[in-house]
Amino acid sequence: MMEKMTSGQLIDLEDKYGAHNYHPLEVVLERGEGVHVWDVEGKKYYDFLSAYSAVNQGHCHPKIVGAMVDQAKTLTLTSRAFYNDALGPYEKFVTEYFGFDKVLPMNTGAEAVETAIKLCRKWAYEVKGISEDAAQIIVCDNNFHGRTTTIVSFSNDAVASKNFGPFTPGFIRIPYNDSDALERALNENDNVAGFLVEPIQGEAGVFVPDSGYIEKAKELCAANGTLFIADEVQTGIARTGSLLAVCGDCNCGNTCEKDSNTYVKPDILILGKAISGGAYPVSAVLADDSIMNVIKPGQHGSTFGGNPVAAKVAVAALEVVRDEKLAENARRLGVIFRKEMNRIIDSTDLVLKVRGRGLLNAIIVNDTEESETAWNLCVALKENGLLAKPTHGNIIRFAPPLVMNEQQLMECVSIIEKTINEFKQ
Numbered sequence: 001m002m003e004k005m006t007s008g009q010l011i012d013l014e015d016k017y018g019a020h021n022y023h024p025l026e027v028v029l030e031r032g033e034g035v036h037v038w039d040v041e042g043k044k045y046y047d048f049l050s051a052y053s054a055v056n057q058g059h060c061h062p063k064i065v066g067a068m069v070d071q072a073k074t075l076t077l078t079s080r081a082f083y084n085d086a087l088g089p090y091e092k093f094v095t096e097y098f099g100f101d102k103v104l105p106m107n108t109g110a111e112a113v114e115t116a117i118k119l120c121r122k123w124a125y126e127v128k129g130i131s132e133d134a135a136q137i138i139v140c141d142n143n144f145h146g147r148t149t150t151i152v153s154f155s156n157d158a159v160a161s162k163n164f165g166p167f168t169p170g171f172i173r174i175p176y177n178d179s180d181a182l183e184r185a186l187n188e189n190d191n192v193a194g195f196l197v198e199p200i201q202g203e204a205g206v207f208v209p210d211s212g213y214i215e216k217a218k219e220l221c222a223a224n225g226t227l228f229i230a231d232e233v234q235t236g237i238a239r240t241g242s243l244l245a246v247c248g249d250c251n252c253g254n255t256c257e258k259d260s261n262t263y264v265k266p267d268i269l270i271l272g273k274a275i276s277g278g279a280y281p282v283s284a285v286l287a288d289d290s291i292m293n294v295i296k297p298g299q300h301g302s303t304f305g306g307n308p309v310a311a312k313v314a315v316a317a318l319e320v321v322r323d324e325k326l327a328e329n330a331r332r333l334g335v336i337f338r339k340e341m342n343r344i345i346d347s348t349d350l351v352l353k354v355r356g357r358g359l360l361n362a363i364i365v366n367d368t369e370e371s372e373t374a375w376n377l378c379v380a381l382k383e384n385g386l387l388a389k390p391t392h393g394n395i396i397r398f399a400p401p402l403v404m405n406e407q408q409l410m411e412c413v414s415i416i417e418k419t420i421n422e423f424k425q
Ligand SMILES: *Cc1c(COP(=O)(O)O)cnc(C)c1O
Pocket: 052, 108, 109, 110, 111, 113, 144, 145, 146, 147, 198, 202, 203, 231, 232, 233, 234, 235, 272, 273
């Protein structure tokens, strides 16, 4: 038997043999269950990141893992050169669940965003009648849509794009949460094919736009014959207290309430992360036939996209969201969480503000973006048994699994409160 390795040894291995494209908090996890994870020394933590909202259904959900293991023993991959018996039922399920005619299955969020961009451009040339290679897609400042060359081409995060050029043209960047800027961009450019937007900007620091912004954006796009493309890779699947963030205050919490007056239906919906409950890489692009049918055989694909394991995992993961009423839970606990954070903020100078929707929240630490304070606060939270990470500089995102109960949430609130009160800069 090999001696069990310590956290320090495992960190050294990653440091020596792995590319340094991440800067992890110094905790080495070996096990997860529900809202908890355990490190290799056996210490238990509340997970307040949920793998960037991929693990909304909680770690190792038995129903999701069961579906995955069963299918893994039966058939894992056929490629799309052949049909498989899991894909069709999944496609029917997921399109009915979200209310679209068709789905295009991919694996990662970035791939789904790439797929949406390709779909939007093809639609622009073949349906809208934009002349070839002239299509423009409007995006927002401080967007995060993934890490491919094309996606970083329209990022304004210098860390993400510096020295990765030459970049893909065809994008216009405008301020977020500014429908006048969108209106101007649509009016001033002839060849706009789509508007790609996060209904809440997660990576940017859980920036919630003003109410009405998403509705107005969709309205402007519709009037202009431009596709409204929602990237809900992080905000979707119950995270913000409704099935999708574009559901707004619609509290159906089940499948999209198409006649709810707050629901803004995207022309293209991009999902990833929690569509698999974090068990397996699954992403999806949903659209109606008038858009999706522009893609013909051979024009787009993925070896693993739509594989039977992914199909079974996604159905199970979405059933868990519905059956365990995770949207309602996120909505209810989110209200309590922000109220408690505001109570703590009233009695400390360390934190300025809490913002968010459902269980996608962030606190703004009272220091400069360049300061180490938020990082050090996360280190202190870790010592006290709660794992979270700064998004940008002085902003800490709090996004626990949605299977959390109120008692667990209150325990987390007291860990956060104690950590803030004891924190020395
Ligand atoms: C995480 C994320 C992506 C990228 O997903 P990957 O699976 O990491 O490629 C895209 N868009 C948003 C909004 C995300 O949060």
